[in-house]
Amino acid sequence: MTIRFATDDEINRWDNLVVHNSDRGNMLQGSVFLNLKRLANWRPRFIICGELAIGAIEKHIPLFGKVWYIPKGPGVATASELASIVPVLRDFARQQGVFTIKIEPELLRGTDISAIELLPTRPIQYNASTVIVDLHSDLDTILKDLPQKGRHAIRRADRDGVIIKRVPVNDETCQAMYDLFKETADGAGFTIRSPQYYREFYQQYADANQGQLFFAYYQDQLVAGAFAVILGTKSTYKDGASVRKRTAYGASHRLQWEVIKWAKEHGSLEHDLCGTPASDEMSNPNHPRYGLGRFKTSFNKHITDYIGAFEIPVSPIKSRLWSKYIERLVRRLYFMRHHESYY
Known part of the structure; x- marks a missing residue:
């Protein structure tokens, strides 16, 4: 499976690509939402993984590297589809200096994803149910x-x-x-x-x-x-x-x-x-x-009910530290300074 950043032409028609994903798209994977996150100093990243359009936002964490957050995505419809893209996405992210990827695929709770290397984490979006x-x-x-x-x-x-x-x-x-x-x-x-x-x-x-x-x-x-x-x-x-x-x-x-x-x-x-x-x-x-x-x-x-949120541990030690300790501290400090959500 090939993976790359989207071309300018693909970014210009991003929403059309997203609605053709297996899950038929989600507004938080759309171009408007991804670009809005620039207001909070996130960088939108438009990724093509096989036939799947994946929208992520990126931020640099000092001493750790980059974190990617894929809101309400990637847009898969089955556990097997998720299993096929996780290792490809992880390897690609590592090449970009990313240490962890937070995902929120809309798979139903009870879907067996035990064979996929993922770390459970707290959902960001409030419609996990x-x-x-x-x-x-x-x-x-x-x-x-x-x-x-x-x-x-x-x-x-x-x-x-x-x-x-x-x-x-x-x-x-x-x-x-x-x-x-x-x-x-x-x-x-x-x-x-x-x-x-x-x-x-x-x-x-x-x-x-x-x-x-x-x-x-x-x-x-x-x-x-x-x-x-x-x-x-x-x-x-x-x-x-x-x-x-x-x-x-x-x-x-x-x-x-x-x-x-x-x-x-x-x-x-x-x-x-x-x-x-x-x-x-x-x-x-x-x-x-x-x-x-x-x-x-x-x-x-x-x-x-959906399965919730997970980290793809690109760098396992850093990802675990982030998920268990650092992220909570970063979010708290950000809220104290800006009075709004980090994500």
């Missing part, structure tokens, strides 16, 4: 097949006068979305990135015709917002936020239904609600994402 809504059917059928709680909330919101708008990405709408997001984060106890990051994120996806911002209004007041992304036949509910004081029952459900309609219009066949507790943790009310899980399972009760 998630809810996926099947969009193959027409909208009437999709609505009918939703769990009763979801259908009821959507219809109730319509009856009560909740209004959903697809809004352009600009300074005003981005600030409004950020204010909602910050209110949600403060209430739930999680951290978010800077306003500038989200402004750039939303703008670049909107400019690429891959993203849309949505607002929900009740009695002329903004009560919820969402940003969704599509790449190929997969859509993702990337960000969502709402006012802490519940003003209209079902507003967030009706907002998500509009996202689904938009995704369906743009060719999506599966819609990722992007993050829940694992299926065996969903009944735990103390889980930090319990509330999110309850909301998202009102669109599909089935939770999809």
Whole structure:
């Protein structure tokens, strides 16, 4: 199997290559996301391994070398496909001065990868477990097949006068979305990135015709917002936020239904609600994402669990040190300095 960096022509049509991977692509393997990471001083790397397009981001770690992170990839569909590319990718990375590669392939939990030389590590992305809504059917059928709680909330919101708008990405709408997001984060106890990051994120996806911002209004007041992304036949509910004081029952459900309609219009066949507790943790009310899980399972009760994240130990000693000790310290120091995630 051959492996090399992509040509300029391949980089220019990168998204088309990614959606033809075995897993049919992922937005975090797309060119917009990879290039956005330049804002945090990561270098995007576009790699062709056999027939597979692999997007990585690269950063230099003093005294160690380079780390590669392949977000929600590589885009394989089977354990055997992963097994075939890992040694090739490892040898190629070694030639580039890389000491470890973090991967997050979307293989289902329970997939046997024991024969592959990998080190388990903490996932970076929050949809290692998630809810996926099947969009193959027409909208009437999709609505009918939703769990009763979801259908009821959507219809109730319509009856009560909740209004959903697809809004352009600009300074005003981005600030409004950020204010909602910050209110949600403060209430739930999680951290978010800077306003500038989200402004750039939303703008670049909107400019690429891959993203849309949505607002929900009740009695002329903004009560919820969402940003969704599509790449190929997969859509993702990337960000969502709402006012802490519940003003209209079902507003967030009706907002998500509009996202689904938009995704369906743009060719999506599966819609990722992007993050829940694992299926065996969903009944735990103390889980930090319990509330999110309850909301998202009102669109599909089935939770999809993936195998999680792993390190490919290019330099075994350095990779283990990184995974067990150094990475945690680097991430903590980075957060203390920048108040946002290292990755």
